[in-house]
Amino acid sequence: MTRKLLYVIGFAAVLALPQVLPEELNWLIMLLDRALMIAIVAIGLNILTGNAGQISLGHAAFMGFGAFVCYGLTDIIGVPFWFSVPIAGFVAAILGWGLGFPALRLSGHYLAIATLGFGYAIPQILNLFEGWTGGWTGVKPSVPTLFGISFSSDRAYFYLILVTLVVLVWIARNIQRSAVGRAFIALRDSEVAAQAMGISLAKYKTMAFAISAFYAGVAGGLWAHWLNYISPGNFGFGISIELFTIIVLGGLGTVSGAIVGALFLGLLPKLTEIISLSLQRSGAFADSFFMQNVFKNSNQVLTGVILILVVLYLPMGLVDLWRKARVWWETRRQAAGRQAVPRGVK
């Protein structure tokens, strides 16, 4: 009961966030929007990599593909935005399903290299269709309007992303708890045994790729009409690696891990930047050219150090912190309970 209440309060706080944040914190809303869209892709990637055990280092390509499909449908053909976002997901899913076939013959490092190649190839291919994608100059997707409301601000768009996220979280949880989800884990843990149980590797590997590509496609569609500028070159290796880092950092195979990881990695650079700036302005070592340079570059170093510390001390991901905290709390309470009874009293 208290747990449910906590969820309700938490969700209400999230809903109120864009309303209560002052103007000066517009950058925070912008970062949150971006992080939550990346979280959607990460949830899909976590089903593929965390649950089904198939690595992908080219997932940004699905996002980019979804972005251009959504743009093409909405702004070239004239399909309503709310309809073209899921369509972008499905079209990306077909591409993902197709990539699943070469993945049947590859695993581990080789699959990593193959998906990396895919991630490089898709932007190049998109670039060829200048009439659709604008080539390297890119295109400008429109600001979406739903029920007469224009989603031009980051604050308004926040709700659009949130609704999509909630629906996709619900779907992901259901997939993980279903027979399909168990089949994914089975083929991750032992392909031979999964096959021996009558689980079709071809069916479930391609399905895992399709599902994760669907998530990337939907997020790409939202991304296109949020940023209002997309170019094939924007969906390269950098975002793919960011996605991979997020699921490992947050916690492999869990929905919450993908979201926590995306928020953490999305906000961490800004946090270290603030630290770096306040160090520079503090006046410490003001006459040391060397130390001032150290302060100036400390944000990137700090980000790196924090990432290394998280991986070192929370190898199961940031979500494991929650479990660890609970264990610590329980043992503390038990210890306190023992002390409360004085010795010799029965």
Place this chain on the structure above:
Amino acid sequence: MLKLTNVSASYGRIEALHDISLEVPEGKIVALLGANGAGKTTTLRVIAGILHPTRGSVTFDGRDISRMETEEIVPLGIAMSPEGRQIFTGLTVAENLRMGSYTRKDKAGVERDLEWVLSLFPRLKERLNQVGATLSGGEQQMLAIARALMARPRLLLLDEPSLGLAPMIVRDIFTIIRKVNSEGTAVLLVEQNANLALRTADYAYILETGKLAMHGPAAELRRNPEVKRIYLGG
């Protein structure tokens, strides 16, 4: 019930099985013996449909299954417990068992078989909600066999059930294999421990570098001087 006729199979260009013919009759335990690399596991893989033969035929109840996929073969009544246990470490014991009945649609039958399997392996019953990774080696082997039994097979393929286990646990596991067999399930047993296999089986085949070297009733092979010298250590 199961019949392999002149079966050859290869991994890429390397031939692993050459012209193998063998038979598993209804309700019997048949052992498949041989040194490392003789082709025992490959034979099981061909029967289970994980590897397709390059020549020859595999029939089950007179039906050719050599071109069928595993997911079509399991419902016919052939289940395999693979070498090295290969349990799903991220799933609980209960979920592992459910994976064994993945191709089955009869819910009531699955529930009944779950009870039956747990009565065979009471150790697993105590660990139902434990994740597979936390089981001991012996328990993992029990789970691997129990999982295969959840498919309700008429033919059980066992690949090295004694691998890396203490003698006492091996004895327990073989007692259960005999019990399962006495309830009507035929068993094709791949084993390095030739002595134990020949004591358990009704009939045995011996493979040597992908070819059939010898076959006969298990009791007879046990007395064969050549088998004694090479496989039974004396």
